[in-house]
Amino acid sequence: MKVLLVLLALSAPSFGFHVEKVADPSPFPASHEGFLEMAQKAAIHLNHSELVFGGQPAQLGYFPYEGFLTYKSSDGQSYICGASLVTKTHVITAAHCAASLVSGQLLFGSVQMYQKGPNSQTRHITNKVVHPQYVDGDPRVHNDIAVLEFSPAVSINKDVQLVKIPVDDAPVLSVGKAFVSGFGTYTYQGNQPVTSQYMRYAEVDLVKKAVCRQKWGAGSDILDSQICAGSAGRGVGPGDSGGPIQVKYNGQLYQVGLSSFVYSDLNVMQHGQDRIPNVFTRASSFCTFISQSTHGGFRCVDVKGGGGGGGGGSGNCPPARK
Numbered sequence: 001m002k003v004l005l006v007l008l009a010l011s012a013p014s015f016g017f018h019v020e021k022v023a024d025p026s027p028f029p030a031s032h033e034g035f036l037e038m039a040q041k042a043a044i045h046l047n048h049s050e051l052v053f054g055g056q057p058a059q060l061g062y063f064p065y066e067g068f069l070t071y072k073s074s075d076g077q078s079y080i081c082g083a084s085l086v087t088k089t090h091v092i093t094a095a096h097c098a099a100s101l102v103s104g105q106l107l108f109g110s111v112q113m114y115q116k117g118p119n120s121q122t123r124h125i126t127n128k129v130v131h132p133q134y135v136d137g138d139p140r141v142h143n144d145i146a147v148l149e150f151s152p153a154v155s156i157n158k159d160v161q162l163v164k165i166p167v168d169d170a171p172v173l174s175v176g177k178a179f180v181s182g183f184g185t186y187t188y189q190g191n192q193p194v195t196s197q198y199m200r201y202a203e204v205d206l207v208k209k210a211v212c213r214q215k216w217g218a219g220s221d222i223l224d225s226q227i228c229a230g231s232a233g234r235g236v237g238p239g240d241s242g243g244p245i246q247v248k249y250n251g252q253l254y255q256v257g258l259s260s261f262v263y264s265d266l267n268v269m270q271h272g273q274d275r276i277p278n279v280f281t282r283a284s285s286f287c288t289f290i291s292q293s294t295h296g297g298f299r300c301v302d303v304k305g306g307g308g309g310g311g312g313g314s315g316n317c318p319p320a321r322k
Contacts, residue, residue, distance in 0.1 A: 019293075022103060022125050022148075058111050058199040060119075062318045063181045063253070065163035066199070066244060067091050068113070069148075071104025071125070082182045082243020084163045084255055086290060087297040088153035094242030094258055094281070095134040098146035101125070106150055109159040111199040113183060119159040123150040129293040131286070140221055144260055145286050146242075147293035163244070163255050167300035169284040172249045172256060176206050178229050179318055180259070182243040201318055204231045206247075207277040215276055225285035227257050230277035245280050248318075249303060257283050 067083040069091070081097035083106060091106060103125070107113075110120040127149040134143040154160055166172050181201035212228035213220050222228065229245060245257040257280030287300035 019149075020128050020130075022101060022128055056200060056202070058181060058201045058318065060109075060111055060117060060159050062111075062201065063179075063199070063244070063246070064109070064159050064161040065255070066108075066181060068107040068110070068183055068199075069093055069097065069104060069125075069242070070107075071097070071101045073100040074102050075100065080183070081241045082259065083148065084244045084258075085154070085160070086147070086163055086165075087294050088156065088162075089149055089151065090294045090297065091148050091150070092242075092258065092283075092286075092290060093146055093148060094260070095130045095144045095146040096136065096141065097242045098128045098130050098148060099134070099136045101128060101148075104148075106148075108154055109157070113197045117159060119155075119157045121154050121160060123152070123154065125149070126151045131289060141261060142223075145258060145281050145289065147290060162298075164252065165283045165287065165290070165300045166254050166256070166303045167284060167287055168303070169254070169256050169282070171303055172247045172254050173206055173227065175247050175249055177203055178206055178245050178247045178256065179203055179253075180229070180243070180245050182259075202231075204229045204245075204278075212277050212279070222279060225282045226260060227280050227282050228277040229257075229280065254301070254303065255283055257281055 065085045067085055069081040069083045070078060071081070072078050079097070081093055083091035083093040085091055085108065106123045106125065108121045108123070110117040125148050128146060129149075130146045131143040134141075134145070156162070179201050181199060183197070183199055207215070207228040207230065209222055209224070209226075209228065213222045216222065227245070241259050243259045244255045245259070246253045246255045260279045260281045284300065291297075291299050
């Protein structure tokens with residue numbers, strides 16, 4: 001029986017979602033130092049997380065919508081996750097990152113955790129909306145998506161931009177290749193994950209759903225609201241649940257998913273993600289949820305028309321693997 005490290009997704013036509021206040025506003029603005037203090041306390045959530053193996057350091061502007069989330073959980077520990085900027089005051093991340101979140105901060109516009117970039121910004125999280133059909137602790141981990149609100153609004157610049165999510169991702173997914181990115185694990189020393197202080201990215205192969213189901217084996221529950229991806233020696237690993245997977249289409253990056261779950265064997269994570277692909281929440285399945293949770297501030301984009309969404313890093317896309 002295959003054992004997985006979890007995350008996932010599913011769409012619903014209407015939502016009776018609940019906006020939950022995270023914490024009383026801090027009397028002090030969020031700071032890079034405060035963010036680092038919480039990040040350094042973070043315990044990598046090994047059964048709910050992921051990011052980049054076989055990657056390389058990203059440059060500023062490659063993924064300008066990507067945020068680094070560090071938060072305190074109701075269990076008293078600190079954790080790290082990835083996020084994507086959908087409005088000037090909202091990000092999307094994995095529901096399992098948000099479900100137990102009691103306070104947290106976000107870092108934008110930086111590719112080095114311990115060094116402030118010229119346009120880096122930190123923000124306090126104020127509210128959260130966890131998908132109403134997400135069930136914490138359910139091993140299927142369906143509907144693993146949440147919207148976090150923060151304050152004050154970020155300033156948009158060349159290093160901090162809004163993400164684009166396609167309402168119809170079929171033409172984008174037909175490219176067959178994608179990028180995963182984040183600050184998560186990129187190697188292991190023995191059984192201990194080594195987490196990068198630099199944002200890293202890797203190009204991976206998208207895997208068709210039927211093939212993904214076959215590779216995961218009998219009893220696998222890969223839904224239309226998920227996508228699969230992975231390559232030999234390249235893919236996601238412990239340290240950045242909820243981070244983006246994106247596709248370069250017509251010179252523009254589009255986020256097509258959020259890190260969901262991986263096969264738990266360390267050898268597979270490091271070397272065999274082509275044999276058992278990673279599974280991601282399919283972002284296009286949640287356009288209505290994201291729009292409603294941001295009070296209409298975000299809408300998914302028509303890739304043919306080019307509307308909606310935000311900047312999406314169109315000016316400085318990462319190079320493909322040679």
